Amino acid sequence: SQQGEEDPQALSIQEGENATMNCSYKTSINNLQWYRQNSGRGLVHLILIRSNEREKHSGRLRVTLDTSKKSSSLLITASRAADTASYFCATRGGSNYKLTFGKGTLLTVNP
């Protein structure tokens, strides 16, 4: 069953612009994680935000978490062509041993 759902499914922007992706989930979480996947390759962890945190930064990435709305957003500032990838959110899927991924947002950054 899908716990996290990303929105939009696809996003196309110009280099230098900011990109915002959203994730909604259904049940209680310990944390929410964001991953990046370059075409056909393994996923790479970006940020983990715990349920008692509201915002977290890592370089050009900013993640927010609103547990009252069961939603999170990932902001990539000053995007680059190299940011072109699929971005997934992942949350606890029913137990601490199950991590459930959304279907992802495909971000295209045009040079």
Place this chain on the structure above:
Amino acid sequence: EAQVTQNPRYLITVTGKKLTVTCSQNMNHEYMSWYRQDPGLGLRQIYYSMNVEVTDKGDVPEGYKVSRKEKRNFPLILESPSPNQTSLYFCASSFSGSLSEQYFGPGTRLTVT
């Protein structure tokens, strides 16, 4: 270098011919997991293991087997592969399941004809 390795990276096989995809991690992680990724369906968990000799089903376990005899290895076994198991498979490991970040292998692209 900390990593998760999978072999083979690409495999084309025929229906019914048993195969094993190996997965190994060098980070002393207790938790390991297998996922399959299909267009439009995202990443779905097949099986996971909380520690040696402890495994459990994920969301799509039918047609797959796993074993965890050593901490570093978590092979995925397809006893009788079928065309609907054509997919991109990922192994992942972490310190503590969904409570920590996952480290993913590079993927195994399997085609069953």
